[in-house]
Amino acid sequence: MDIKTLCLGVLSFGPASGYEIKKQVERIFGPFFDASFGSIYPALNALTREGAVSCTAQAQDKRPDKKVYSLTESGRLKLVADLAATSARDRFRSEFLVAMLFAELLPPSRVSRLIDERLTIYRRELGEIAANQRPDAPAAERFIQGFGETVYRAAIGYLEENRHLVEGQALLSKQNQAAE
Amino acid sequence: MDIKTLCLGVLSFGPASGYEIKKQVERIFGPFFDASFGSIYPALNALTREGAVSCTAQAQDKRPDKKVYSLTESGRLKLVADLAATSARDRFRSEFLVAMLFAELLPPSRVSRLIDERLTIYRRELGEIAANQRPDAPAAERFIQGFGETVYRAAIGYLEENRHLVEGQALLSKQNQAAE
DNA sequence: TTATCCATGTAAGAAGTTACATGATTGA
DNA sequence: TCAATCATGTAACTTCTTACATGGATAA
Numbered sequence: 001m002d003i004k005t006l007c008l009g010v011l012s013f014g015p016a017s018g019y020e021i022k023k024q025v026e027r028i029f030g031p032f033f034d035a036s037f038g039s040i041y042p043a044l045n046a047l048t049r050e051g052a053v054s055c056t057a058q059a060q061d062k063r064p065d066k067k068v069y070s071l072t073e074s075g076r077l078k079l080v081a082d083l084a085a086t087s088a089r090d091r092f093r094s095e096f097l098v099a100m101l102f103a104e105l106l107p108p109s110r111v112s113r114l115i116d117e118r119l120t121i122y123r124r125e126l127g128e129i130a131a132n133q134r135p136d137a138p139a140a141e142r143f144i145q146g147f148g149e150t151v152y153r154a155a156i157g158y159l160e161e162n163r164h165l166v167e168g169q170a171l172l173s174k175q176n177q178a179a180e
Numbered sequence: 181m182d183i184k185t186l187c188l189g190v191l192s193f194g195p196a197s198g199y200e201i202k203k204q205v206e207r208i209f210g211p212f213f214d215a216s217f218g219s220i221y222p223a224l225n226a227l228t229r230e231g232a233v234s235c236t237a238q239a240q241d242k243r244p245d246k247k248v249y250s251l252t253e254s255g256r257l258k259l260v261a262d263l264a265a266t267s268a269r270d271r272f273r274s275e276f277l278v279a280m281l282f283a284e285l286l287p288p289s290r291v292s293r294l295i296d297e298r299l300t301i302y303r304r305e306l307g308e309i310a311a312n313q314r315p316d317a318p319a320a321e322r323f324i325q326g327f328g329e330t331v332y333r334a335a336i337g338y339l340e341e342n343r344h345l346v347e348g349q350a351l352l353s354k355q356n357q358a359a360e
Numbered sequence: 361t362t363a364t365c366c367a368t369g370t371a372a373g374a375a376g377t378t379a380c381a382t383g384a385t386t387g388a
Numbered sequence: 389t390c391a392a393t394c395a396t397g398t399a400a401c402t403t404c405t406t407a408c409a410t411g412g413a414t415a416a
Contacts, residue, residue: 009282019395028281032272039376041397064395083286086279086294089301092212094270097327099263101208101320102189106263114266140281143345147277147338154334158327165323199367219404221369244367
């Protein structure tokens with residue numbers, strides 16, 4: 001499951017260009033999942049070579065042709081097979097969490113600032129998800145967005161209630177000579 | 181912030197071998213963050229070349245020498261600088277969520293099975309976190325593990341309460357001919 | 361006797377990002 | 389006037405994973 005599968009999936013909603021696929025992914029998954037043009041365009045070209053999508057170029061004045069892709073029958077079968085094969089674990093990487101593990105090495109004010117910044121980021125991302133929610137959206141889309149909302153809310157609540165665990169540390173630490 | 185920073189950080193707790201670093205990362209971050217030997221060993225070699233760590237080989241009978249790494253002063257400074265520079269967004273990739281977005285294309289029984297499997301995985305990972313928690317652990321470690329616990333719990337709760345949003349879909353869908 | 365732990369390392373490859381190249385149009 | 393939107397694409401690079409190579413000791 002990769003960008004190619006994601007493209008096939010979005011195309012199952014209807015024909016779209018690479019540009020439009022990226023916008024749809026942004027709207028649906030919001031801040032917690034994204035795909036760059038640098039991965040989408042090569043993916044669409046590969047899928048075309050494989051016969052999973054077909055492409056129609058639409059001439060536009062003063063712009064590159066808009067290439068609209070459609071799922072072929074073979075692509076639809078490949079998509080269903082890919083989806084059913086889902087088994088990989090979720091991947092989560094957070095530089096912030098790693099930094100928190102070593103909070104003792106930073107001055108307390110720095111730790112507080114990092115947490116404040118992270119809360120701001122999470123709240124903004126929560127806002128983005130809310131802004132993209134439409135009551136008339138398909139249930140699957142609402143399901144995804146609700147998941148993101150729930151997880152972000154949980155993360156924000158946890159940081160607010162437990163930040164003292166890392167903020168207090170440097171004061172008590174013997175290795176506190178590292179302060180800026 | 182990458183595997184190199186993570187190695188430096190773990191070494192700030194005391195000298196350790198590559199093998200031991202991996203075990204510590206597993207214990208602290210549990211299932212939601214891991215680093216393979218294939219990334220740790222090269223990272224330690226690079227850090228040695230850079231002078232950020234020093235290495236003492238301990239001969240062992242019938243085994244490769246155990247190479248114990250220690251943070252140098254230069255490495256400690258590099259670590260603090262890396263930690264303070266934290267700014268990258270958290271990265272989260274979930275093949276499961278992508279599959280859920282296209283749940284309509286799968287037979288309902290398949291969707292239910294995928295959700296059940298995911299719940300089993302999340303519950304097991306929650307159990308792993310709990311198993312690694314020690315009341316006497318440093319606050320930072322408890323903070324990380326509490327974060328993981330909170331987020332997993334939120335995810336499990338959400339799936340349990342909202343799975344009907346995607347499980348019912350295929351029945352209502354017109355594109356349901358895709359069923360196995 | 362079979363799996364897991366200990367212990368390090370390399371090579372090949374997967375998968376994606378970032379930066380660059382190009383450039384008109386539209387709204388603030 | 390400045391940023392954002394539309395529109396595609398390539399090349400270089402980063403970063404990490406997976407599989408392989410090696411192999412004794414120990415616990416179930």
